[in-house]
Amino acid sequence: MAPNRSRLLVVTVGLLLAIAAIIQAIGGDSSPDPVDPETVSSSSSQETSTADSDIASTSVPPTNASSTTITTPIPSSPQTSINYSPTSTASIGEGAVRISGYGPTVITAGDEWPSYRTAIYRSKGSGSELLIDLRDDDQVPVFSFGHSDTNSSIEGLRFLTEITEDVEFIVVTATAGWEIDLLPDAFLWNQQMDAGNTPKAEDLMLFSSQGLTFVGSQLTPTAQGMGDLRIYNACHAPCNEGTTTWVFELDPACSNTPGVFIKEVGADFFQRTVRPVKSESGKRTLEVSLESYDWLEVLTPCQWSATPTNG
Numbered sequence: 001m002a003p004n005r006s007r008l009l010v011v012t013v014g015l016l017l018a019i020a021a022i023i024q025a026i027g028g029d030s031s032p033d034p035v036d037p038e039t040v041s042s043s044s045s046q047e048t049s050t051a052d053s054d055i056a057s058t059s060v061p062p063t064n065a066s067s068t069t070i071t072t073p074i075p076s077s078p079q080t081s082i083n084y085s086p087t088s089t090a091s092i093g094e095g096a097v098r099i100s101g102y103g104p105t106v107i108t109a110g111d112e113w114p115s116y117r118t119a120i121y122r123s124k125g126s127g128s129e130l131l132i133d134l135r136d137d138d139q140v141p142v143f144s145f146g147h148s149d150t151n152s153s154i155e156g157l158r159f160l161t162e163i164t165e166d167v168e169f170i171v172v173t174a175t176a177g178w179e180i181d182l183l184p185d186a187f188l189w190n191q192q193m194d195a196g197n198t199p200k201a202e203d204l205m206l207f208s209s210q211g212l213t214f215v216g217s218q219l220t221p222t223a224q225g226m227g228d229l230r231i232y233n234a235c236h237a238p239c240n241e242g243t244t245t246w247v248f249e250l251d252p253a254c255s256n257t258p259g260v261f262i263k264e265v266g267a268d269f270f271q272r273t274v275r276p277v278k279s280e281s282g283k284r285t286l287e288v289s290l291e292s293y294d295w296l297e298v299l300t301p302c303q304w305s306a307t308p309t310n311g
Contacts, residue, residue, distance in 0.1 A: 096187050099170075100179040107170040109134075114165055118183040120209050121146065123154040125176025130154045132180065133171040134164055142167060145228065147301040151253070154301055155209035156228030188212035199236035204244070204308055206231050216244075216308045226303045233290040233308075240310060241292040247307045250277065250284040254302035258286060265293040 087101035095115060099107060123130035129148035133141050145158045172178065188211050192198070199205070200217040207213075208229040215223040216235065233244050250258070257277060261270035278285045290296055298304075 095184040116182040117185045120181040123178040128176035131173040134167040135169045203236045231296040248286040251303040258300035261297040263295040
């Protein structure tokens, strides 16, 4: 009986081993595969990116918040924003440059800025505006000029004084094409001398977007132009020094009331004065009396003619 039990035990053990093998083949191996470091790094990066996007999206205010006013700050450098139009800069001789563009922009003043003494600006689009803001490194305006809401093109001249030495940015607001001429000291005088134009007896100097004009002599009794202007009330000898009354005739279609500023001889600053504009016979006129060596500044987008008379 002992040999029969041994054979039965061997058969039983073999049957159990066979069953175990079949179960393992059907159920598979439950142990994890080897870990790939690059796969884990990539997956972790994607999860982080997705999480950041979710956080960012929760920071955006709802689009129906109509009471919220969103303002766009001026960038510290004009190259940092695509909201501003590109500009071009060209030399126009003797250290002067012309910057031109279309629409709003921000321009870095550059290292040459302290050498400029005069700015002439123009915008040719009818019904446009051209405002020029000179700002320091903290984006604080130090000097502004130009005009808005006009029914014609815009032109003008402004002198750049010592208060503009700290200018870092030129901020332009415009709705059409524009150009700004930045001129060094004595540029307009030299321009006339190079062209062979010299002042005649009784002539005074008028600065406008047309440049320097000698006006008052029998040869040129009247000057014409548009926009902001400045006059140096010192006549070219021989002449009769004394009070000069300047008579401005303004375009009747221009409803602007000019700003009038006078810097008397010996004074450091311009003083604003009230000068009523007379309207009669379809003409709008403005009269300003100046003593010798006074400066006069008239700020207006209108077309004008200017005639000096004695007394």
